[in-house]
Amino acid sequence: MISSLGARVHLLVRPNHRDALIALVRDVLGCEVRELNSGLRFPIAFVPFPDGSGFSVEFSREAPEESNGTWIEFRASDVVGVHAKLREAGLSSFRRPGSSHEYFRFPGGQIFRIIDLMYRGP
Numbered sequence: 001m002i003s004s005l006g007a008r009v010h011l012l013v014r015p016n017h018r019d020a021l022i023a024l025v026r027d028v029l030g031c032e033v034r035e036l037n038s039g040l041r042f043p044i045a046f047v048p049f050p051d052g053s054g055f056s057v058e059f060s061r062e063a064p065e066e067s068n069g070t071w072i073e074f075r076a077s078d079v080v081g082v083h084a085k086l087r088e089a090g091l092s093s094f095r096r097p098g099s100s101h102e103y104f105r106f107p108g109g110q111i112f113r114i115i116d117l118m119y120r121g122p
Helices: 015-028 079-088
Strands: 008-013 034-036 044-048 054-059 071-076 102-105 111-116
Touching (some): 008 015, 015 044, 071 079, 079 111
Parallel strands (some): 008 054, 071 111
Antiparallel strands (some): 034 044, 044 054, 102 111
16 A cells, blocks of 8 residues: 655656756756766756655656646745745746645646645645
């Protein structure tokens, strides 16, 4: 039986979104981005976090044009500040029915939201 989520998320994104996605994660969100050469045509971008979790992005022409059926939650101590930086970078937020959170899209269409470090909820 499954008992919890793993500490890693892996995304498939089309190569034409590579530079914009890496710039957003590195320059706007302030995350470290490591390129991992795993023998694929494009290096995998890996974003590690201090708690041992992380997410990776594989750039592949086989990725869907726009992927927006799932979302990622990122924790931050200053949610309002992160939202402001995202808006300054030109990202607009949107709301989903039944949720009080704001959501954003990575280049390539993946949805994410920023939640407080202490957030506990469904």
